[in-house]
Amino acid sequence: MQYDEKRLTRIVATDCGSTTTKAILIEWVDGEYRQTIRGEAPTTVEAPLNDVTKGVINATNELEELARLKYNNPNIKFMENGEFVIPRNGDIGVDAYVSTSSAGGGLQMMVTGVVASMTGESAERAALGAGAIVMDLIASNDKRMNHEKIERIRHLRPDMILMAGGEDGGTVKHVVEMAELVSGADPKPRLGAGYKLPVIYAGNVEAQEEVKKTLQDKVDLIVTENIRPKLETENLGPARDKIHDLFMEHVMKQAPGYNKLMEWTRGPDHENVPIMPTPAAVGNIMQTIAREENIEVLGVDIGGATTDVFSVFTDEHIFNRTVSANLGMSYSISNVLASAGLDNIMRWVPFDINEGELRNMIKNKMIRPTTIPFLLKELVLEQAIAKEALRLAFIQHKDFASSLKGMQKQRDISEAFSQSTSGATIVDMMSLDLLVGSGGVLSHAPRRNQTFMMLIDAFLPEGITQIAVDSIFMMPHLGVLSEISTKAATEVFRKDCMLYLGTCVAPVGRSKIGKQALHATITLPDGKVFDEHIPYGELRLIPLGVGEVAKAHLKTSGGLTLDSNKSKELDVELHGGTVGIVIDTRGRRPFGLPTEKAQRISYLKKWMRELKVYPEEILA
Amino acid sequence: MAQAYSAGLTVTDNIILRKERVLPLKGEVLVQKGDKVKAEDVVAETLLPGKVVPFNLANKLGVTPAQLQNFIKIQPGQQITKETVLAENKGLFGTGLFKNVVYSPVDGEVENISSVTGQVLLREPRIPVQVKAFIDGVVTDVIPEEGVIIENKSAYIQGIFGVGDETVGELKVIAKSPSDEIGVGDINDSCKGKVIVTGACVSYEVIEAARNHGVAAIITGGIDDQDIKRLLGYDIGVAITGHEKIGLTIVCTEGFGKINMAQKTYDLLKQFDGHKTSIHGRTQIRAGVIRPEIIIPLDFEHEELKAPEAAVPVLKPGTMIRVIRQPHFGRIAKVTALPEELTKVESETMVRILEAEFEDGTKFSLPRANVEVIES
Numbered sequence: 002m003q004y005d006e007k008r009l010t011r012i013v014a015t016d017c018g019s020t021t022t023k024a025i026l027i028e029w030v031d032g033e034y035r036q037t038i039r040g041e042a043p044t045t046v047e048a049p050l051n052d053v054t055k056g057v058i059n060a061t062n063e064l065e066e067l068a069r070l071k072y073n074n075p076n077i078k079f080m081e082n083g084e085f086v087i088p089r090n091g092d093i094g095v096d097a098y099v100s101t102s103s104a105g106g107g108l109q110m111m112v113t114g115v116v117a118s119m120t121g122e123s124a125e126r127a128a129l130g131a132g133a134i135v136m137d138l139i140a141s142n143d144k145r146m147n148h149e150k151i152e153r154i155r156h157l158r159p160d161m162i163l164m165a166g167g168e169d170g171g172t173v174k175h176v177v178e179m180a181e182l183v184s185g186a187d188p189k190p191r192l193g194a195g196y197k198l199p200v201i202y203a204g205n206v207e208a209q210e211e212v213k214k215t216l217q218d219k220v221d222l223i224v225t226e227n228i229r230p231k232l233e234t235e236n237l238g239p240a241r242d243k244i245h246d247l248f249m250e251h252v253m254k255q256a257p258g259y260n261k262l263m264e265w266t267r268g269p270d271h272e273n274v275p276i277m278p279t280p281a282a283v284g285n286i287m288q289t290i291a292r293e294e295n296i297e298v299l300g301v302d303i304g305g306a307t308t309d310v311f312s313v314f315t316d317e318h319i320f321n322r323t324v325s326a327n328l329g330m331s332y333s334i335s336n337v338l339a340s341a342g343l344d345n346i347m348r349w350v351p352f353d354i355n356e357g358e359l360r361n362m363i364k365n366k367m368i369r370p371t372t373i374p375f376l377l378k379e380l381v382l383e384q385a386i387a388k389e390a391l392r393l394a395f396i397q398h399k400d401f402a403s404s405l406k407g408m409q410k411q412r413d414i415s416e417a418f419s420q421s422t423s424g425a426t427i428v429d430m431m432s433l434d435l436l437v438g439s440g441g442v443l444s445h446a447p448r449r450n451q452t453f454m455m456l457i458d459a460f461l462p463e464g465i466t467q468i469a470v471d472s473i474f475m476m477p478h479l480g481v482l483s484e485i486s487t488k489a490a491t492e493v494f495r496k497d498c499m500l501y502l503g504t505c506v507a508p509v510g511r512s513k514i515g516k517q518a519l520h521a522t523i524t525l526p527d528g529k530v531f532d533e534h535i536p537y538g539e540l541r542l543i544p545l546g547v548g549e550v551a552k553a554h555l556k557t558s559g560g561l562t563l564d565s566n567k568s569k570e571l572d573v574e575l576h577g578g579t580v581g582i583v584i585d586t587r588g589r590r591p592f593g594l595p596t597e598k599a600q601r602i603s604y605l606k607k608w609m610r611e612l613k614v615y616p617e618e619i620l621a
Numbered sequence: 622m623a624q625a626y627s628a629g630l631t632v633t634d635n636i637i638l639r640k641e642r643v644l645p646l647k648g649e650v651l652v653q654k655g656d657k658v659k660a661e662d663v664v665a666e667t668l669l670p671g672k673v674v675p676f677n678l679a680n681k682l683g684v685t686p687a688q689l690q691n692f693i694k695i696q697p698g699q700q701i702t703k704e705t706v707l708a709e710n711k712g713l714f715g716t717g718l719f720k721n722v723v724y725s726p727v728d729g730e731v732e733n734i735s736s737v738t739g740q741v742l743l744r745e746p747r748i749p750v751q752v753k754a755f756i757d758g759v760v761t762d763v764i765p766e767e768g769v770i771i772e773n774k775s776a777y778i779q780g781i782f783g784v785g786d787e788t789v790g791e792l793k794v795i796a797k798s799p800s801d802e803i804g805v806g807d808i809n810d811s812c813k814g815k816v817i818v819t820g821a822c823v824s825y826e827v828i829e830a831a832r833n834h835g836v837a838a839i840i841t842g843g844i845d846d847q848d849i850k851r852l853l854g855y856d857i858g859v860a861i862t863g864h865e866k867i868g869l870t871i872v873c874t875e876g877f878g879k880i881n882m883a884q885k886t887y888d889l890l891k892q893f894d895g896h897k898t899s900i901h902g903r904t905q906i907r908a909g910v911i912r913p914e915i916i917i918p919l920d921f922e923h924e925e926l927k928a929p930e931a932a933v934p935v936l937k938p939g940t941m942i943r944v945i946r947q948p949h950f951g952r953i954a955k956v957t958a959l960p961e962e963l964t965k966v967e968s969e970t971m972v973r974i975l976e977a978e979f980e981d982g983t984k985f986s987l988p989r990a991n992v993e994v995i996e997s
Contacts, residue, residue: 043990070961147675147740174686177737185673185732185742211737327859332906336858360846361878365946367860368782368876368906372946373972373988379947380968447969616969 004486006034008269009096011089012489013064013079014478015057016279017044017102017262020305020331020370021441022053024060025478026068027493034489036497038071039473040064043371045258052258054265057100058083088269096269097485100262101477103279103304108133108248109191111159113183114140115166115175120204123229124165125401126321127203127237131244132278133160134307134326139182141166141175147182154186161198161247162188162220163240164212165228167205176208180215187219197221199247203228203240223247248278268485275484280309282480283439284322286494287311289483291318296434299460301391302476303440305331305370308390310398314427321402321427325394330387330442331370338363341389348594349385349458351605351620352378377619380447384455387442391459399428430463430589431509431565437499439471450542450614453502453580463509463589464564467576472500501547503578507585508561512537518561518586522554523575540608541584545577553582561586583612630779630912630993632886637926638775638916639761642752643768645669654763658754658771660789660899660918665752665768671745674727679739681723682708686739695741697733701725707741755787756899757918761926774921776893778874778886780840783902783913784853784862785870788816790837792898792917794891796820799842799882805830812836816898816915818890822879823871825851831869838870838900840890840915842882849877863903863911870902872913880951883943885995893917934994936975942992949987953995954979 010029015022022045026038040063045056061079068077076092079085086094110133114121117140128135136157139150154162162183166176183200190198200220202212209224216222226239259276266274283302291298291313300311306329311322327336338346343356359382366372366383374380403426438444438456446452452470462468475498483490508519518537524530526549535541537559545551555563556570563571575582587608595601606620648667652658678693679686692708695701705725712720725743732742758773793815795803801820808817808830816838819827823841825848831839850856852867874886896917905911936942940956954977963971964986972988979985 066961148673151673151675174738177735178740181733181735181738181740181742182675185675185744187670215733215735333859335856335860339856339858357845357847358878361876362947364846364857364877365950368904369945370906371990373970373990374946374968375966375970375988375991376947377968380970445970447965447971 002268002270002272002485003488004097004269005488008088009486009489011079011095012097012099012482012486013061013085013095014098014475014482015060015100016282016474016477017053017056017100018279018304019103020044022056022060023474023478024057024064025473025475026064027482027489033496034492036473036475036493038064038067039475040067052261053102054258054261057262057265061085085265085267087267087271097274098266099274099478099481099485100266101277101279101282101481102259102262103307108244108278109136109160110134110163110244111136111154111157112138112163113166113179114138114164115142115172115179115204116140117143119232120165120167120229122401123235123237124163124203124240126235127165127228127240128163128244129322129324130237130281130284130320131241131248132281132284133244134324136326139179141179150182151186154183154188158189158191159198160191161244162200163244164200164202165204165240167208167227168232169206169227169230171205173205173208173211176204177211177215180212184215184219199223201225201240201243201247203243206230245275245277245281274481277477277481277484279304279477280322280324282477283309284311284320285480285483286476286490287437288313288318288320289491289494290435290437290499291320294435297429297432298435298437299428299433300437301394301439301443301456301460302471303328303330303387303390303394303438303442305329305441306333308394308440310394312398312402312428314402314429314432319402319427321398323394323398323401325390325397328390328394330383330390330440331366333367333390334363334386335367337386337390337393340393346382346385346389348601349388349605350381351602351609351615352381353598353602354378354382377616381615381619383442384446384451388455388459391455395460399426402426402428429565430461430466433462433466435467435469436460436462436505437469437471439474439476441474444471444474448614449500449502449579450612453505453583454609454612454614457505457507457583457585461507461589461592462505463507464562465571465573465575466505466507468502468505468578468580468583470500470502472498501576501578503545503580503582504575505583505585506553506555506563506575507587507589508557508563509589510557510559510561511588511591512559512561514538517558519558519584520556521584523582524552525549526551535584535586537586537588538604539584539586540611542581542612543584544581545575546581547578549577551575551577551582580612630781632778632883632889632995634776634889634892635919636775636777638756638758638773638777640756640758640771641764641768642754642771643764644752645750647766648750650763650766650769652760652763652769654760656760658758658760660754660757660897662754663751664754664760664771667750668747669750671729671747673732674729674743674745676707676726676741676743677739678708678723678734678741682710682721684710684739686736689734689739690736693734695731695734697731699731700729701731701743702728753787755789755901756916757897759923759926772926774919774925776889776896776917776919778889778915780872780874780902780904780913780915781876782860782862782904783870783872784849784865784904785838785867785902786863786865787899787901787903788837788870789897789899790814790816792816792818792890792893792896794818794894796882796887799884799887802879803827808834808836810834816840816900818882818887820887821881824848828852828869828871832867836869838872838898838902840872840874840900842873842875843878843880844871844873845879846877860904860906862905863901863913865902870900872900872902872915875951876945883951883995884953890915936989936992936994941995942975942977943995944987944991945993946991949979949985952979954985954992957984959989
């Protein structure tokens with residue numbers, strides 16, 4: 002059901018994250034939908050409260066108070082007796098309340114397939130696309146012994162299992178064998194001992210009966226269409242829909258307070274609006290941008306516990322999502338240190354710090370995840386850690402976002418000499434049009450220039466790429482809002498959510514520090530011309546406001562290239578933003594930082610000063 | 622805003638505790654409602670299903686899965702030993718020559734036989750599992766076949782982080798003050814089986830000495846990240862702990878690094894020096910948060926077992942707080958004001974702050990997120 006401004010004039014949307022519950026108010030003001038107020042409170046899945054709705058109430062209280070201040074109207078109220086008043090009646094109540102959630106560890110799944118890189122990977126893609134964390138992929142060919150697989154299944158305790166395997170008419174034996182292993186393990190759900198574990202079977206249609214015989218007494222078996230009916234076809238939709246249904250029916254009901262929250266999320270006619278897993282909502286939004294603008298998009302949402310990367314590449318707009326379950330800025334911050342290593346974090350820090358002090362700081366953030374960096378030094382360190390979390394999550398994404406493996410591919414003569422194979426990544430930073438960041442550390446960085454630098458340092462965009470950020474972290478909210486009003490979600494997205502930071506120009510190739518790299522002639526809207534021969538190893542910031550466009554003539558030297566056609570000279574339009582145009586001649590493929598500490602710190606300071614990333618006192 | 626919700630850890634000399642002690646699978650409850658139990662008593666037990674051994678019988682016998690049923694000698698549910706014949710063929714031309722006999726590789730039970738894959742699943746004998754009471758108290762409820770609810774009155778401290786599982790011992794406060802840091806020489810045979818309190822920090826060497834002297838658990842203000850890594854042999858990536866088998870349990874009350882133990886926590890431990898203490902290091906900082914607990918059971922009358930509704934820690938002028946991040950990490954102060962507007966702090970982050978005053982009268986302001994409420 003979709004509504005317009007006649008029925009929807011005031012909406013509260015929340016995202017119950019693992020650390021904080023973020024509430025936004027969306028209102029129909031002066032003939033348009035706008036996001037007007039934002040509030041937040043710690044998520045309350047921890048004792049003594051153990052009830053997610055308490056955090057929602059606290060965040061909504063903050064919204065109410067700020068609304069009263071903003072409109073100078075002491076009568077404004079969204080809730081009465083601890084519940085939302087729906088629909089709105091003058092100052093009291095809202096027309097709808099919607100929510101997303103990743104609290105309680107989100108949706109944790111295990112997937113199975115016959116060949117790990119084929120049906121297994123398709124199952125993984127379906128689970129990830131539905132917003133799940135994939136705890137493990139178990140496949141017939143994954144080199145573990147059968148008893149090891151059984152032990153693993155028993156040990157994992159997922160929220161649900163997705164089983165794929167075999168194209169229609171293909172292997173039955175291997176699929177049934179996997180069902181036997183699942184049956185033998187007799188897995189128990191992670192939350193709540195009172196119900197059977199949901200298992201979705203989306204494999205070879207001819208194995209359905211045997212799988213039913215093997216499993217239906219032990220688990221709650223749901224059979225749906227084959228996820229990989231043919232080797233060259235993926236059919237993720239039906240399995241993904243089943244995952245969403247089960248997430249609501251089984252998993253959410255087990256988390257503290259969710260029964261109540263599920264009753265709260267309602268539209269103007271009191272119809273239920275299902276709570277959506279946060280990543281599924283963000284995925285919705287990313288796909289909408291790519292489709293509507295007809296562009297390639299790469300997006301990231303870095304949270305406290307996980308980092309999600311979304312991409313839409315190729316002419317067919319192929320969507321991929323990966324979740325790095327243990328890369329995040331609070332609960333998982335210590336794992337970023339363990340995965341990236343101290344040296345990789347320190348390479349982004351423009352000062353020296355005692356190693357023990359840094360390690361203890363990171364661990365303290367892990368155990369007290371809701372704290373905020375007060376000291377400038379701590380902010381710089383957290384942003385250095387964020388760069389590594391983003392970089393590692395992106396590596397995982399590139400590996401995963403690939404063409405279907407195992408397909409026969411006919412090649413023409415031009416392809417015969419290229420390296421492209423089935424299963425190669427479809428992520429191409431050179432053809433990428435837009436890089437979007439979201440999540441606390443990116444959306445709430447005190448300076449947008451910091452967000453810009455975190456994104457380009459972590460993702461290393463190539464050629465010409467627009468950079469944007471979710472202004473105050475509201476993509477999840479809008480993703481679920483679009484279920485009842487695409488109009489409201491789209492308007493708010495364009496006007497308040499998507500904040501263009503500017504454009505990054507980064508020639509690709511290797512050269513020598515100081516050697517001529519790029520001659521940029523940029524004519525700004527006011528007629529002024531930026532004209533500089535920029536050496537290799539530099540950054541330049543040219544201010545250009547939101548909505549402004551500059552005409553640029555770019556000419557590289559030393560074999561550096563600017564686009565997929567390996568052009569060395571280009572005339573292009575560059576779009577501005579709150580930061581502007583950033584020219585990055587630090588090199589790509591490879592990008593490297595000086596290894597010697599003093600030299601590296603000196604370069605970092607120079608770049609950070611040029612981009613006005615931090616106050617001068619920390620760069621002095 | 623006159624007040625705001627704030628997270629905090631509980632430290633109290635008097636709480637009505639309610640602990641659910643349940644089996645991982647259904648089993649037998651060994652106590653009854655109203656029974657008084659000791660921490661060491663077993664309250665429920667069950668038999669966990671044994672390890673599953675998949676065994677491709679068709680392959681072993683050299684027949685197809687469909688043919689297997691002609692040769693199989695077992696059926697699902699049947700008890701087996703290593704002498705049990707699972708299947709045998711009739712040999713060459715049915716003469717018994719070159720007859721192939723397959724014996725069970727394990728003792729246990731037949732779980733499943735598949736004519737599609739030719740695989741049999743054998744289950745090893747069940748493994749007994751017991752659940753202990755963990756705290757002295759009264760059984761106030763029995764969950765049939767699953768476990769019990771035990772209640773008591775206790776002095777209670779929630780830790781911030783820990784390693785190691787449940788244990789019980791007598792409390793022994795070695796540290797002379799919350800800022801004290803004890804040495805290896807302070808650990809001796811008198812510490813055996815005890816829960817010792819070490820002050821602001823515990824070094825790797827002291828932990829080693831404690832292990833060697835059979836200490837049950839250590840309570841410390843802080844611990845160095847590198848000492849934990851050395852102790853466990855790996856770096857903790859995500860804080861899900863409690864399963865470590867390191868010979869003792871460690872509970873930190875403040876965090877990582879050398880951090881003075883909160884005065885209130887130290888005073889409480891000192892007050893109950895010599896008392897029986899139940900303690901665990903289980904920490905899980907996501908997906909249903911679990912914090913380590915230090916539980917010192919007190920004498921009580923049955924009528925006292927009425928748990929008050931969980932109170933929400935609230936920040937308001939006059940609330941005592943502890944700073945939980947730099948600057949001023951660990952210091953105690955009193956809230957003086959809670960300004961509504963967002964305020965820019967040193968890092969240029971715009972946050973909701975609170976204004977507060979240290980005991981010496983110095984005033985300061987900090988993000989509200991960087992303090993926790995100390996319950997009075």
